[in-house]
Amino acid sequence: MGKNTNPAAWSDKQVFTTGEAAEICNVSQQTIIRCFDSGRLQGFRVPGSRFRRIPRAELIRFMKANEIPIEQLDGGLKRILVVDDDPNIVDMLVDVLGRDERFEIETASNGYDAGLLTEQFKPHLILLDYMLPDLNGNLVCQRIKSNPVHEATKIIIISGVVRSEEINALSKAGADEFIKKPFEMDELMARINELIEA
Numbered sequence: 001m002g003k004n005t006n007p008a009a010w011s012d013k014q015v016f017t018t019g020e021a022a023e024i025c026n027v028s029q030q031t032i033i034r035c036f037d038s039g040r041l042q043g044f045r046v047p048g049s050r051f052r053r054i055p056r057a058e059l060i061r062f063m064k065a066n067e068i069p070i071e072q073l074d075g076g077l078k079r080i081l082v083v084d085d086d087p088n089i090v091d092m093l094v095d096v097l098g099r100d101e102r103f104e105i106e107t108a109s110n111g112y113d114a115g116l117l118t119e120q121f122k123p124h125l126i127l128l129d130y131m132l133p134d135l136n137g138n139l140v141c142q143r144i145k146s147n148p149v150h151e152a153t154k155i156i157i158i159s160g161v162v163r164s165e166e167i168n169a170l171s172k173a174g175a176d177e178f179i180k181k182p183f184e185m186d187e188l189m190a191r192i193n194e195l196i197e198a
Contacts, residue, residue, distance in 0.1 A: 010024060016059055017053065018033050041054060041062045042055075043058060077104045078103050078104070078124045079122060079124050080103050080124065082106070083107070083113075083127065084132075085131075097192075111136075114126070122149075123153060125196055126153060126154070128156065128158065130157050130160075130166075131160075137170060141155055142174060156175070156188075156192070158183065
């Protein structure tokens with residue numbers, strides 16, 4: 001078996017060998033083994049063998065602690081969370097965004113699920129409806145942006161609301177962009193691309 005050079009393969013993997021961890025971190029396997037044996041990198045040994053294994057969460061912790069970019073683990077995909085209680089809009093967005101191979105999509109229909117999915121899915125960008133059944137977009141925005149882990153998460157608010165004071169309040173809450181319903185898909189895609197590349 002040759003080296004696994006397809007980065008998309010890393011995105012689903014939950015446990016890594018020292019060789020794989022070395023490739024992802026762009027260091028020698030010996031360096032990973034030294035870090036493992038000294039306790040700087042946690043993991044476990046395969047019973048009855050010398051083989052070391054490193055769980056995904058621990059590898060991410062180690063990479064962040066050593067300022068190693070974790071894009072390799074994402075397989076280069078950009079994660080987008082679509083939050084809207086209108087199934088027609090969700091279906092349309094999932095359909096259009098799902099055709100773009102750069103994106104991995106998750107959906108939520110209320111603010112509570114949006115919060116849970118933000119923790120689990122760790123989206124790069126959130127398309128957030130302003131009027132959700134349980135929370136308004138302001139609150140969801142504030143909660144997400146107040147967590148340092150999600151500081152870099154981009155949020156586009158999509159809404160029929162057009163009063164300037166509400167748009168200002170959304171900006172203060174941490175929204176990066178505001179798009180009025182009904183929207184042109186081309187315009188939305190242009191904004192998504194700008195924010196994701198930023």
